[in-house]
Amino acid sequence: MRTAGISIIVLAATGCTFDEQLPQVDVQxxxxxxxxAATYTVVNPQNGEExxxxxxxxxxxxxxxxFPNIRYDLYDYPHPEMGPVIIDGTPGNTYPYGGxxxxxxxxxxxxxxxxxISTGRFKSFEDILDWYNSVLGDPVVDxxxxxxxxxxxxxxxxxxxxxxxxxxxLTFISEFVNADGLDQNTLDFTENADGDFEAVFDLxxxxxxxxxxxxxWMDTPSEKFTFSTCDPDQGQQNNKYTNEYYYGTNxxxxxxxxxxxxxxxxWVIQDxxxxxxxxxxxxxxxxxxxxxxxxxxxxxxxxTAEAGE
Amino acid sequence: MKILKSSVLIGAAVASAxxxxxxxxxxxxxxxxxxxxxxxxxxxxxxASEFQAEADRLENITYxxxxxxxxxxxxxxxxxxxxxxxxxxxxxDPEAVFWNQSVASQGSKEQYSIPDNYRDDGDIxxxxxxxxxxxxxxxxxxxxxxxxxxxxxxxxxxxxxNECFMPGYGSTLDAHAGRGAIEYCTIDTSVHPGKSYTxxxxxxxxxLDDGLLDYALAxxxxxxxxxxxxxxxxDECLLLAESREANDLDTPDGDFALLEQAYCNGDIxxxxxxxxxxxGEE
Numbered sequence: 001m002r003t004a005g006i007s008i009i010v011l012a013a014t015g016c017t018f019d020e021q022l023p024q025v026d027v028q029x030x031x032x033x034x035x036x037a038a039t040y041t042v043v044n045p046q047n048g049e050e051x052x053x054x055x056x057x058x059x060x061x062x063x064x065x066x067f068p069n070i071r072y073d074l075y076d077y078p079h080p081e082m083g084p085v086i087i088d089g090t091p092g093n094t095y096p097y098g099g100x101x102x103x104x105x106x107x108x109x110x111x112x113x114x115x116x117i118s119t120g121r122f123k124s125f126e127d128i129l130d131w132y133n134s135v136l137g138d139p140v141v142d143x144x145x146x147x148x149x150x151x152x153x154x155x156x157x158x159x160x161x162x163x164x165x166x167x168x169x170l171t172f173i174s175e176f177v178n179a180d181g182l183d184q185n186t187l188d189f190t191e192n193a194d195g196d197f198e199a200v201f202d203l204x205x206x207x208x209x210x211x212x213x214x215x216x217w218m219d220t221p222s223e224k225f226t227f228s229t230c231d232p233d234q235g236q237q238n239n240k241y242t243n244e245y246y247y248g249t250n251x252x253x254x255x256x257x258x259x260x261x262x263x264x265x266x267w268v269i270q271d272x273x274x275x276x277x278x279x280x281x282x283x284x285x286x287x288x289x290x291x292x293x294x295x296x297x298x299x300x301x302x303x304t305a306e307a308g309e
Numbered sequence: 310m311k312i313l314k315s316s317v318l319i320g321a322a323v324a325s326a327x328x329x330x331x332x333x334x335x336x337x338x339x340x341x342x343x344x345x346x347x348x349x350x351x352x353x354x355x356x357a358s359e360f361q362a363e364a365d366r367l368e369n370i371t372y373x374x375x376x377x378x379x380x381x382x383x384x385x386x387x388x389x390x391x392x393x394x395x396x397x398x399x400x401x402d403p404e405a406v407f408w409n410q411s412v413a414s415q416g417s418k419e420q421y422s423i424p425d426n427y428r429d430d431g432d433i434x435x436x437x438x439x440x441x442x443x444x445x446x447x448x449x450x451x452x453x454x455x456x457x458x459x460x461x462x463x464x465x466x467x468x469x470x471n472e473c474f475m476p477g478y479g480s481t482l483d484a485h486a487g488r489g490a491i492e493y494c495t496i497d498t499s500v501h502p503g504k505s506y507t508x509x510x511x512x513x514x515x516x517l518d519d520g521l522l523d524y525a526l527a528x529x530x531x532x533x534x535x536x537x538x539x540x541x542x543x544d545e546c547l548l549l550a551e552s553r554e555a556n557d558l559d560t561p562d563g564d565f566a567l568l569e570q571a572y573c574n575g576d577i578x579x580x581x582x583x584x585x586x587x588x589g590e591e
Contacts, residue, residue, distance in 0.1 A: 068460040083458045084464065088500065095458070095466045209462045 006235050025133045025280045027203040029290030035195045037267045056189040060227055061118045064216035065099035066206045070272045072303040077268045096255045098206030103198045105230050106172040107160040107247035112141045113246035115230035120188030121176040125151035168281040208280035213272035214292050220265045248307045264299025311393040335518040337377035345378030346449035348453040349388040355529045363537050370527040377515040383451040384512035390528045394502030398533040400493040402548035404523045405565055405574045407489030423581035424589030430488040431522035432513035437473040437496050441507035472496050495532045546573035
């Protein structure tokens with residue numbers, strides 16, 4: 001009986017070490033955005049006066065993909081290699097091996113904020129109202145056009161809309177008390193010693209090929225603090241009472257056709273991270289430190305291969 | 310003990326007898342007179358006016374027949390048409406008529422209470438694309454509209470140039486109709502006016518009763534939605550009389566024509582009651 005018990009324990013322990021040798025890998029790394037990428041120029045609508053604000057809340061959603069190669073001669077910014085052009089007017093598909101984001105669009109209860117809020121950027125309701133009402137001078141309004149200036153009203157409106165009962169259910173709020181009563185912070189970016197902004201990213205189940213590269217871009221907010229990667233006519237539809245609008249969501253082919261969505265002032269990776277391990281198992285064994293810097297400002301400079309080559 | 314021994318012997322006898330069932334009854338054999346891979350050639354795109362009335366359809370659509378493919382070979386038919394520069398509707402109706410028998414204890418439908426004869430039904434799946442992308446050899450070997458793109462790291466990606474999309478459950482666009490049911494799709498040829506398109510009719514199943522699959526094919530100028538609306542609906546009753554006489558492809562099979570007519574008129578129960586040999590076994 002004792003022998004059988006020991007055998008079962010040994011077998012179970014062996015099972016825990018079973019290597020499935022999957023050709024896909026989970027990649028975790030660090031993204032560095034230069035300080036300038038978190039700097040937003042606020043224009044006073046009354047007098048046209050411009051003020052620069054550096055704040056993690058100004059960082060747009062970041063899209064990261066893994067591609068076979070990056071080229072510097074396709075566009076004015078580094079861009080993944082593309083497959084054949086099949087439809088006139090549509091670029092070739094980049095056929096990414098995988099990808100992920102740092103922050104994603106989330107609907108913050110008012111149609112005025114559709115396509116304007118990314119997860120991991122705002123601590124609280126106060127934080128959102130402070131950003132729009134005070135910093136940008138573009139107050140949040142409800143469906144009747146009334147300015148929302150009370151965080152408590154904001155919260156109660158959200159709870160009513162989504163039928164939620166706690167802040168932790170709202171993914172655009174990043175500082176909250178979780179279901180176990182513990183304080184949580186899910187903000188993506190922190191300021192590093194150089195004054196730049198860093199975030200940890202995850203790219204799940206990337207099909208591994210040696211020499212594949214991580215590339216991506218940050219969607220810089222427009223003058224109205226909107227984003228070119230968000231489709232305001234998609235996402236969940238709100239038809240409650242007199243409401244008639246969509247919550248907005250990202251386009252579904254961002255990594256396949258990035259050139260459709262990258263415009264001047266977006267920040268792009270010029271020097272992609274290259275995977276050097278021979279295969280997926282080798283990558284898991286090597287467990288390299290993955291760091292990418294998004295330091296190329298589209299429209300402000302010319303793409304060169306010097307950093308990447 | 311004696312009873313146990315007898316039971317074991319009987320069980321063994323039953324088990325060995327059941328192994329004798331080969332299921333040949335569910336397979337069709339190739340027919341030397343009707344090849345499994347055929348090419349119908351160029352088919353004219355019918356104007357809406359040539360298709361709208363039932364009499365015009367019976368006159369103008371293409372009726373054809375295909376045999377069962379040899380073992381290990383994909384069977385089917387191909388045809389080509391020249392694009393109009395606008396929407397073109399491709400419709401195929403494999404024989405014969407199929408319905409689900411109504412067996413519900415409540416709300417059953419008397420019309421479908423007698424089962425369908427599944428042995429007279431075949432199934433064809435359509436693909437349509439630019440002829441330049443077709444990988445098969447018409448009349449010799451079936452192909453598809455796929456190409457392989459290899460990226461700089463040697464990773465191969467399958468590119469699909471089939472343009473015939475049929476929405477299914479969950480809004481996916483890769484659905485196909487089942488046995489005996491029509492399939493159709495709209496091809497937007499505006500980007501390639503005057504170019505050759507290939508219609509691929511893949512054999513999914515051949516009727517078990519004769520090992521031959523009759524079907525009707527129509528290629529019509531316009532979108533399928535508009536064409537269906539103008540012609541009374543995109544259903545079994547659009548392309549009529551697809552089952553043909555065994556020895557004469559130009560003549561409709563009389564029994565099937567009556568069955569189809571009964572189906573389209575909602576008189577299936579009465580018809581099957583009077584002609585049980587043309588419907589399924591109860």
